[in-house]
Structure formats: C-alpha cells, structure tokens
Amino acid sequence: MQLKNDFNTVRKRSMHICAPLKTEDYVVQPVVDVSPPKWHLGHTTWFFETFLLKPHFPGYKEFDPNYNFVFNSYYETVGARVIRTDRGNLSRPAVEDVMRYREHVDKAMLSFLDTPLSDELRTLVVLGLNHEEQHQELLYTDIKYILGHNPLMPAYADTAVDTYQTPASDEPFVQMEAGLYDIGYKGDGFCFDNELGRHTVYLQQYSIATQLVTNAEYLEFMEAGGYTDFRHWHAEGWDWVKTNEVRAPLYWHHVDGQWQQYTWQGLQPVNGNDPVCHISYYEATAFASWKGLRLPTEFEWEAASAQFSWGQRWEWTESAYLPYPGFVKAPGAIGEYNGKFMVSQMVLRGSSEVTPPNHSRATYRNFFHPGLRWQFTGIRLAK
Template sequence: MLVTETLLDTFLITRKESETICAPLEIEDYVVQPVEDVSPPKWHLGHSTWFFEEFLLKPYLKDYKVYDEDFSFVFNSYYETVGKRVIRADRGNLSRPSVQKVYNYRNYVTNAIKTLLDTEPDEKLLQLLEIGIHHEKQHQELLLTDIKYILGNNPLLPAYTDTINEHREESHQQDWVSIDAGIYEIGHDLDNFCFDNELGRHKVYLHAYEISNKLITNKEYLEFINDGGYNSFELWHAEGWDWVCKNQIISPLYWHNINREWHNYTLEGLRKISPNTPVSHLSYYEAFAFAQWKGYRLPTEFEWEVAQKYFPWGDRWEWTESTYLPYPGYQKEEGALGEYNGKFMVSQKVLRGGSFATPSNHTRPTYRNFFHPHLRWQYTGLRLAK
C-alpha cells in the first residue's frame, strides 16, 4: 500500500531536481530545439507539470482551476485522447509562454498537488501520483541529454557546468559471465513501482551463452574506427550502412578529430577522449557493427536481464538485440495512460540498464527503454555476448 507522506516527499524532491538540472542554463538556452528528437528545456518543465494537472488535478481536485487554458495545447506530448497539441518539431518556436511563466506554472501545480494530498486520497490516485513522479524522472534524463545536445551543437561548444563528471571508468577486470541453458523468468514481480511494459512476468528458454562483465570503452571503439569500421559495409545492416553513407557518419556523436587527435564534447566542454570510459552516444547500427567487427554479438534483453546480477550496470543505456514488443498477457491501460508505452511497440530496439543521466531510484533490472536504431543522443553504449 502506498503511503501519502512518503510519496509527497518524493514528489517534492523530484520537482526540485528538475529545476536543479536547469539551474546552470542561461535564459536563452531554455527555448532551443536543434532537431525534432530534442525538446527545449522549457518544454520539459512545462510538460512534466501538465501531466500532474491533466491526470490528477483536473479529475480529482474539487473546483480546481487550470493555470492557463492554452497550456494543454502547448505541453501535451503525444496523448491523442487528451486533444490537440503543438507538433513536436515546433516546440522550439514557443518563445511564449515565458520561462518565468512556466516556473510560475510549476509552483501553482506543485502547491495544488499538496492540497490534493490533504484530501485523504485513495490508492488509485496515489498510483497516478507515483506514475507522474517517474514520468518526471524520465524527463529529467531527457532534460540532461537534451541540454547536452543543445550546447554540443552550439558552435562555441560551451560547458554546461564544471561541477559534473560524466566519465566513470569501470575499473574491474574484463571477464565473460557464463550462463547455462535453461528456462528463466523475465519481467517485474516485486511490489515496488514498474511501468506496464515490464509486465507480465513470463518464462523464456535461453541457450547457453556468455556475456561480458564490462562495457566497451572509448579505447576499444577507437580501434574499430582506426581499422576502418565505418568504411566496411560488410559489418553493417543494409539500413545501417545507408544511414552511415547518407549522414557521413565517421564516429560516435560528439566526437571531434582535432589535429589528428580525438576529442569529445562533454557537459564540462570539449575534452580529449578518456580511453577507459565506456563509449557512449552510439546508435544501434554502430553497436551492431562493432560487435560484428569483434566477432561477437549484442545480448538479447532476456540474456541481459538474467545475467545482470553478475556485473555492474547503469552507467550507459545498453543496446540489445531485442525488438521492443509486448510481453505475454500485456494489456494497455484504459484511457490516455494507455498511450504511455504500448503504441510505441514498433520498429524500435530495447535498451537495458540506465545511464549517467538517469535519476536515482528510477531504473531497475526489468526496466525496458526503447529507441529507434539510428538515435544516439542518449548515453547509449554496449556490452558484448557470445
């Protein structure tokens, strides 16, 4: 049973964390949208607020007055059930509402949620609040990676802050974890929070396999580049090779070859490549091609889940060889929240683990992230299997 006081504390902490992420920004940074997949920070702050207003305050708080009638149109993301919205590619055109008005909106909704929780909420309302908290945590991860993309595509390559370090070396020895063939259970089975795409728990048969206990590092990936990995069509899926050729891809996102020495843009600014840091900002295409080059493969999401207790994870979202599909018995929720995960189960690959940008207490061994194969603005990396 969910406890109101605990959830309220978590809610308030989460709301504050979103604003802490934005604290180093200049006011001009809040509206920039370099590409469709990246949303302006101001939009994230407003959307995560709108979620609480739309799904908790409007249906559950008596006499609640929405902050601004236009905000549902401005800050709805993809919920067809809720109504019309600004198309995703136009979020960067929203010079209004102002940043200050969005922060005022956040305060207004946060205070209204506190009032709502004073009304002896039932279990269903508390479950919605918990979903809203984790929804905002998802947007905190997106906030940080979107901010990196915004600043990393600024010609000056400005630093976001000098008090953050995204370079986390894995210091343990590389080894192969052996898993016996057999039937294993997959999916969430605990009492703590999960998203609906982690249900229902089911059995899978796995052939015997081995999986690396370490992520691939920048040094290892540089060997792939130097060996002509981006010029060897036989390593790539046809779709991946088309992507490489069309976009003239020669390295991971944010890598820059300066005077024949590789650097990469980080949240601290431009830095020389850190050899022993796990490589990141790879597409699935690149992860697959690297595995081919090494003579190994990517693990399936089921292999990853069974083996995850034997290696550290959470530093990079890890591409798997699994297509994002529903588990047996999966059922979407009724109404708008049914649009949260299910309608995206097409043409996407599953990532497992978490990343440098993932908020605390958000990920777990059964968490299923998912992206289209060409996307790489998240902290995406890989480990090998055989």
C-alpha cells in the same frame, strides 16, 4: 507523507538540473528529437494538472487553458497539440511563465496530497513522478545536445559529472547455462506496464561481457576502417552511415589530429578507458560484428544482470521492443504510455549516468529507434 516527500524531491530535482542554464537555453530545439528544456518543465507539470488536478481535485483552477495545446506531448485522448517540430518555435510561454505554472501546480498538488486518496490515484501520482524522472533523463540528454551542437560549445558545469571508475573484474565474460529463466517485474514497487507480465523464457547457453566496450576499443574499430566496410552493417545502417556521413560517435570531433569529445565541461580529449557513449544501434551491431561477437537479447541481459556491474550507459540489446505475453494497455490516456510505441524500436537495458537515483532496475525497458544516439548509449557484448 512519503508521497509528499517524493513529490517535492522529484519536482525540485528538475529545477536543479536546469539551474546552470541561461534563459535562451530553455527555448531551442536543434533537432526534432530534442525538446526545449522549458517544454519538459511544462509538460511534466501538465501531466499532474491534466490527469490528477483537473479531473480529481474539486475547485482546482486551471492555470491557463491554452497550455494544454502547448504541453500535450502525444496523448491523442487529450486533444490537439503543438506539432513536435514546432516546440522550438515558441518563445511563449516564457520561462518565467513556466516557472509560475510549476509553482501553481505544485502548490495545488501538495494540498491535493493532503486529502485522502484512493490507491488508484496514489498510483497515478507515482506514475507522474516516474514520468518526470524519465523527462529528467531527457533533460540532461537534450541539454547536452543543445550546448554540444552550439558553435561556441559552452560548458554545462565546471565539475566533472561523467568520470568513471571502471570496475576491476577478473573475467571478461560470465557464462550462463541453458535453461528456463523468469523475465519481467516482480514485487510491490513501481514499474511501467511494459515490464509486465512476468513470464518464463528458455535461453540457450551464452556468455555475456562483464565490462562495457571502451573508447579505446571503439577507436580500434574506427582505425580498422569500421565505418567504411559495409560487411559489418545492416543495410539500413549502411545507408545511415552514408547519408549522415558518420565516422565517429556523436560529440566526437577530430581537432588537430586528435579525437576530442564534447563533455559537460566542454571539449575534452577522448579518454580511452571510459565506456564508449552516444552510439546508435547500427554502430553497436557493426562493432560487435567486427569483433566476431553479438549483442545480448534483452532476456539474456536481464537473466545475467546480477553477474555484472551496470548503470553507466544505456545498453543496446538485440531485441525489438514488443509486448510481453499478457501485456495489457491501461484504459484511457494513460494507456497511451508505452504500448503504442511497440514497433520499429530496439530495447535498451540498464540505465545511464543521467538516470535519476532509484529510477533504475534490472527489468526496466527503454527503447529507441536504431539510428538515434543522443542518449547515453553504450555496448555490452555477448557470444
């Protein structure tokens, strides 16, 4: 019963996120990292059809056999698929077809959830819902990119979504003692395989900031020539700056002598008190270097996470995305979920303004290539 409720809640929320869009907004893919919203809506549906309904619900009638080719993301186990760069080249299935696909699968899933399910299958349903919640975060991220890179810079919504009350705090840094800490998920709820297994690490004494770096602080870095002084940058970060002619966070525009940023309400003056957003790992580490500080490791972050407020920005850490001791891939297609990405990416901790409710926890590990910044990323410093 709870599972049916959760299913309905999550599935409706995806539709709610897309409600302000025009049909055309569902279709485009301005860069390879962004997927068209209709693709997210189809792919999350395909997950339930492919891993639950087709193998486990006798009598289920597949909506359209061609959809496996269109909506498979990266599961080699499940066969051929549209190459990633082609997602924005597909006008069909049309948005209305994808909506009918969702209705078809939702109806079947609700019947399926009325049947007695093994623990293993219930776990798979929960994984499917968490998977859809991850894509909800991506939906927001990709929608912002699609609208924010359109020359007309249309608003997504009229009312503010991203205004913050920076929490008051007496102390800018919390000091943590050297010693042994336990890392990784513990409990009975859902977590991803990359949060297991729980293990002990030894940390040296360190301090971690209670606040995120603000736009005002970041502007100081910019005005001090941060983007033109190679000494603060990794070698490949410096190449990235020069190749892409980067001189400000993503979505910032210098208009009539003033820094503005594209927001859900369109172009707005940059608010100095807001935490800086949409910066790459390269920028985060360059800023930290300029400050004479550093980023925390993901272990330092997790060990101290009860000592500060988080949840506004995905926070870059100085840890590469690698398996925990004892990490084991699940067999079959589900085993392709996390493990195969454990190289050349950096870990982000926390969650962001667009993370679904109840989808964040202190042990959650997000990960991206160091040059990506269309996520709602930010900076917390350590020393």
